[in-house]
Amino acid sequence: MVALLLFAVSTELDQERDPYPKLPTPAYEFASGTSGRWCDAGDSAWMRGTEAFLVGPHFAASVKCRFVGESVPAVVSGQALALEDEPPAAMGNEFVLTQFAVATFEPPDDAAEPIDVLVRVGEREFPLDEVPGEGDWIAVVAPLDEQAALWIEEDGRAQGLDLRTGDRIDDAAAYYEGIPRWTGQQLAPLEYEVDIDYGPYGWWISCESGPVRVFRDPWIDGLGWAPEGSVFLRVTFGWCKRWEDAGLTWELDPDRAVEVEGAEKPVSWEATENTWDGVDVVAVYAIPEDASGADIGITPHGELTDEHGDPVEILDELETTEMRAEF
Known part of the structure; x- marks a missing residue:
């Protein structure tokens, strides 16, 4: 009877045991999805308010929660x-969640080119359909000695975020200097009046336009990214150019009309006709x-000409309108 009892107990335990035990989760297993929040403010996993974010011309990604360990x-x-019920990571690996x-x-959504998003673990890459947003999650099993990072590329410039740290x-x-990613401000108006050597009695002409505006941009449509170590400064203003009744035209010299501290000649200069x-x-x-x-x-600075294209002399010394942009 003792033998029969032991056999019965052994049979019952075998029935409860999983007949197909799960193996450890191997390296490079990858999953993504969307769910309710994993952590709250104050938890050790909470990452909001830290430097764990990426921004670009048309995207932004910010980490909320992070877990790293041998199991989920x-x-x-x-x-x-x-x-759910994911086995622990295989030896020498860990989950990066x-x-x-x-x-x-809210970044603008008018990107001209696709934004490429992927997770890279060592030499392995896992593409994503879009930049992760609220509630989206990424789970990957990464070898302990290999970096696991999110990479986002726009217009040929890729930025990475180490998912462990x-x-x-x-x-x-330029997006992370403690300066707002988009800085626009209104400065002084332009007001000019000069005497010119024109006609038998002498003339004077004047020009008044609205305020000068400046914008700080790490990236500009049509120009792309600012050169390494620099950021773009757009200077915009109106200029009279033509005095139709007198047949006069005043063209500004792009290389001398505007001076900007820390810069030489303009990267770009556009003068668009207005009404x-x-x-x-836009310089x-x-x-x-x-x-x-x-x-x-x-x-x-520039050339003032008459209706025949002949130069007209400006008798007054040109004054400089000085202003300062603060970021």
């Missing part, structure tokens, strides 16, 4: 059902990316 925590598997949050700002990799520093016989000027300069401001001087 219950708080994660309880929300992300795809990770990341959930993303709403970005701190939250550190940025090869980032576009009041003038032009709207772009490259200044140091860590500059907290820039002095700007506008002096209407």
Whole structure:
């Protein structure tokens, strides 16, 4: 009877035991999805408010929660059902689990080129359909000695985020200098009046336009990314250009009309005809990316000509309108 009892107990235990025990989760297993939040403010996994974010011309990604360890925590598997009952990582590997949050700002969605997103573990790559947003998560089993990182590329410039540490990799520093990613401000108006040598009695002409506006941009449509170590400064203003009644035209010299601290000649200069016989000027300069401001001087150097294209002499010394942009 003792033997029969032991046999019965042994049979019952065998029935409860999983006949197909799960093997450890191997390296490079990857999954992604969307779920309820994994952590709250104050938890050790909470990453909001840290430097664990990436931004670009038309994207933003911010980490909310991060877990790194040999197994999937219950708080994660309880929300992300795809990770439920996932076996521990194989020896020499660990789970790297990341959930993303709403970005701190809404980037424009008019990107001309696709934004490429992928997770790279060592030499292995796992493409994503879009930039992760609120509630999206990424889970990957990574060897202990290999980096696991999110990479986002736009217009040929890729920025990375280490998913274990939250550190940025090869980032576009101009977005992370403590300066707003988009800085626009209104400065002084332009007002000019000069005497000219024109006609038998002498003439004077004047030009008044609205305020000069400046914008700080790490990236500009049509120009792409600012050169390494610099950021673009757009200077915009109106200029009269034509005095139709007198047949006069005043063309500004792009290389001398505007001076910007920390920059040489403009990277770009556009003068677009407007409806009041003038032009709207957009001059772009490259200044140091860590500059907290820039002095700007506008002096209407250029050539004044009559209706026949002959030069007209300006009798007064040209004055400089000085202003400063602060970021």
